[in-house]
Amino acid sequence: MEKSFKYQFQVRGYELDSFGHVNNAVYINYLEQARWEIVNKLGLLDLLKENKSFLVVVETNIKYVKELRMFDEAYIVSSMIGRGFFIDFKQDIFDNNNRKVAKAKVKCLFLDENRNPIDIPDVVIPYLNEYY
Amino acid sequence: MEKSFKYQFQVRGYELDSFGHVNNAVYINYLEQARWEIVNKLGLLDLLKENKSFLVVVETNIKYVKELRMFDEAYIVSSMIGRGFFIDFKQDIFDNNNRKVAKAKVKCLFLDENRNPIDIPDVVIPYLNEYY
């Protein structure tokens, strides 16, 4: 079973800031979208909607290595580790020459509609690289 | 000399995501604006423009503690530590009951127009809490 996920994208013009490169917050958007792709691929989107539950971010660590500019092609490789209630997403961004653009770890948590933590859904477990 | 900086803001409606709370990337926007306020207060804005230099983010660590919702009042307390070329911004976000909303450390670097690191400008030094 494939335990790493690839999300490809191209930099859009409005994502640049006044320095002419992709704004630091937009990298966070890219990482979020890469996680939504995983949520979707694992069939979690409907489950979460039915249960009125949420996958929220509790911590983000990101190192910015390289600038991205308009029309740059890039991709994110994501993998997951489970720790109790938490999923740690390891998410690295690369350009189309496979040079690292950013390196991130994003700790997430499933919450129910009352904002209480819930177990990692069963369907996710087989995709975790580690779980303890 | 005051070495900590306060930036106040109120959550805007379009900053919410489909979970009805402020999106995780928008916290990064808030932190950036708090740093722009410091850059402005220290008179760096014109200096940077003249020198065609930039204050870029090289690393962000943020812990999300509390949700923010529409019209919530909040503020950010920022302080700076200098380490060689780098400035570490310690930036904590609080709501108007002084409860912690997020806790962040953002490592920044001044770059010249050729993207080479430059020294922390002299005008910043007196505002650093530590410098080594």
Add this chain to the structure above:
Amino acid sequence: MEKSFKYQFQVRGYELDSFGHVNNAVYINYLEQARWEIVNKLGLLDLLKENKSFLVVVETNIKYVKELRMFDEAYIVSSMIGRGFFIDFKQDIFDNNNRKVAKAKVKCLFLDENRNPIDIPDVVIPYLNEYY
């Protein structure tokens, strides 16, 4: 009764695009927030949440007159006209020298949770400049 609403704001650094001025889509964000302020001032926020109803935009016309740059102070003057189910917001943006920055008309509509149009709430009627 005051039938025009003023929303003040200051341009944030991350709202600039690669041209060094506020991006055209950010003006649309500003207009939205000015409408949220009205919704809030009229006590509609809780009503809409209870009814699971929405104020959605069906048409926007905006003329961009002047650039906005970092830390510019600006304000929006909004007023409303009712036309059946629709509210036309007339929204003009000015800088702090009272020069026009943008001129907009935004047609909105209240929808219920099934996305069917509903009447303009009674509490809004006295604030309409015209209604027919």
Add this chain to the structure above:
Amino acid sequence: MEKSFKYQFQVRGYELDSFGHVNNAVYINYLEQARWEIVNKLGLLDLLKENKSFLVVVETNIKYVKELRMFDEAYIVSSMIGRGFFIDFKQDIFDNNNRKVAKAKVKCLFLDENRNPIDIPDVVIPYLNEYY
């Protein structure tokens, strides 16, 4: 010569607002990116950078017809009419069932680095549907 341009995209999770659909300002982002694609395809990107000139929006009219939701596939068909200094972009957004999502007209203008209007670049002329 093909005088209409197609830009395809998929809705990203962070583009939704608290109503669970794509925020009205994000449609403006999509339209901008569709225009950047044209600018790129016509080889204008380098020309504009060399000349320090800009393609700015002076007016946007958009009718919102249909909601977009997470992972919806959509595309924009754009065409151009030249009127003196101005280019009118006719830009319609469709979903993947070819139903209209939005209908827009965006009036743009090339400016030099002193913000003075300049002629429509020669390379654009053959792609205009009309020009007078």
